[in-house]
Amino acid sequence: MPPKIIGFLCEWCAARALENLAFHRPELPPGFQPLRINCTGSLELEVVTKALAQAEGVLVAGCPSGECHFKEGNLRAGLHLEALRRVLSALGEDPRRLKVLWLSAGEGERLGEEIWKFYRELSHEDRGS
Amino acid sequence: MKIAVHNLLSCGGCDPVFFLEELPEFFSQAEVVFWSKVKDEEPKILKKFPDQGIEIGFLCGAIKSAGQEEMAQVFRKKCRMVVAVGACALWGGIPGLLWAWGEGPRPVSSFISPELCIPGCPPEGPTWAACLQGLLSGQPPKPSEEPVCIECPRNRRPFRLSSFRRFPETDPEIPECYLSLGVFCAGAVTQKGCGARCLKAGYPCLGCYGPPAGLSARGERLLSALVSALVPQKASQALTRWTDPIGSLYRFDLATHPLLRKRSCQRSA
Numbered sequence A: 001m002p003p004k005i006i007g008f009l010c011e012w013c014a015a016r017a018l019e020n021l022a023f024h025r026p027e028l029p030p031g032f033q034p035l036r037i038n039c040t041g042s043l044e045l046e047v048v049t050k051a052l053a054q055a056e057g058v059l060v061a062g063c064p065s066g067e068c069h070f071k072e073g074n075l076r077a078g079l080h081l082e083a084l085r086r087v088l089s090a091l092g093e094d095p096r097r098l099k100v101l102w103l104s105a106g107e108g109e110r111l112g113e114e115i116w117k118f119y120r121e122l123s124h125e126d127r128g129s
Numbered sequence B: 001m002k003i004a005v006h007n008l009l010s011c012g013g014c015d016p017v018f019f020l021e022e023l024p025e026f027f028s029q030a031e032v033v034f035w036s037k038v039k040d041e042e043p044k045i046l047k048k049f050p051d052q053g054i055e056i057g058f059l060c061g062a063i064k065s066a067g068q069e070e071m072a073q074v075f076r077k078k079c080r081m082v083v084a085v086g087a088c089a090l091w092g093g094i095p096g097l098l099w100a101w102g103e104g105p106r107p108v109s110s111f112i113s114p115e116l117c118i119p120g121c122p123p124e125g126p127t128w129a130a131c132l133q134g135l136l137s138g139q140p141p142k143p144s145e146e147p148v149c150i151e152c153p154r155n156r157r158p159f160r161l162s163s164f165r166r167f168p169e170t171d172p173e174i175p176e177c178y179l180s181l182g183v184f185c186a187g188a189v190t191q192k193g194c195g196a197r198c199l200k201a202g203y204p205c206l207g208c209y210g211p212p213a214g215l216s217a218r219g220e221r222l223l224s225a226l227v228s229a230l231v232p233q234k235a236s237q238a239l240t241r242w243t244d245p246i247g248s249l250y251r252f253d254l255a256t257h258p259l260l261r262k263r264s265c266q267r268s269a
């Protein structure tokens, strides 16, 4: 089974980046499932843990530092996810299964590359374990 | 009224509470037909009873071995009402921390459905009394939606944090809410009912009464609340200094965490 990736994409940047990318009809990993969210700062940690229980990888993508539509949602999200990583390690989970990405609406291509990179990392780990 | 009592995987601290002053009225009516702690007894003794022949069966502790699971099934068959008692029976409790190292125990409710759950580690006398009265009158109390904070005597006001602290690092003279001191007090994500016993004794709540009704992922929520209060410039440092994430977030309910449940499914698949 190819690894499944759930992506939480902020609607002000990453989700638009994906839309822009979609115009070029790129091929994305088969198990990639993007979800549009209002802001990475609005993402509950509970949702992230549940996603990690459902999928091999979880990607959270939001606006670069200083560009959050709600001023500091991305900053808050960054801290929450850093804290969650500590919890994941303590639980014996690989914290690399949670990937955080900051990019703007124009960086569709980079988003595509990062998704593929994450996909390869996860496939590699699957074989390794 | 016939009753049966059994300790599964637990410290054995729940059933001595039967001797508390609050409960003699209940136990003066009861005939204890099975109590493995008082007399070494085996499931076969229970099996001699007709199905539903015992009025109430109290199960304390979590379930790890096949023998413990069998006992829970026998209780379900032979007792008209099964009462799951204490944090271990309800969410895995302290033995549930074994999940941090490998396969741990599961709560009683993952194997059988009890008529009533009594929370606590161990449950406080008044909680017992209210639950048992409710059970006998046919109206067992519903879990509360309110947190321990409602019963807590400490002062609350808005706060920001520059670091997390462990309880021994706090000044016992300061009567402020533990969260505002940077201590992981689970009271805010724990069901009320104990009368804030620990807080009144000058100790932060560890969360033994479990989540308030309707609240999921209490560990994640507590973490989220405290991290939101951190001053961003100090946050990374605070997180590196944070010791014991599991004990501060999931002390009594690690066994119900979705990531660990997933892991155990994979292993048995």
Ligand code: SF4
Pocket (backbone or CB within 6 Å): B148, B149, B150, B152, B153, B154, B156, B176, B177, B178, B179, B185, B186, B187, B188, B199, B204, B205
């Ligand atoms: S979080 Fe803890 S210290 Fe603060 S009010 Fe609630 S129970 Fe009391």
Ligand code: SF4
Pocket (backbone or CB within 6 Å): B120, B121, B148, B187, B190, B194, B195, B196, B197, B198, B199, B204, B205, B206, B207, B208, B209, B210
């Ligand atoms: S204050 Fe918290 S840890 Fe103490 S008895 Fe009450 S619920 Fe349990």
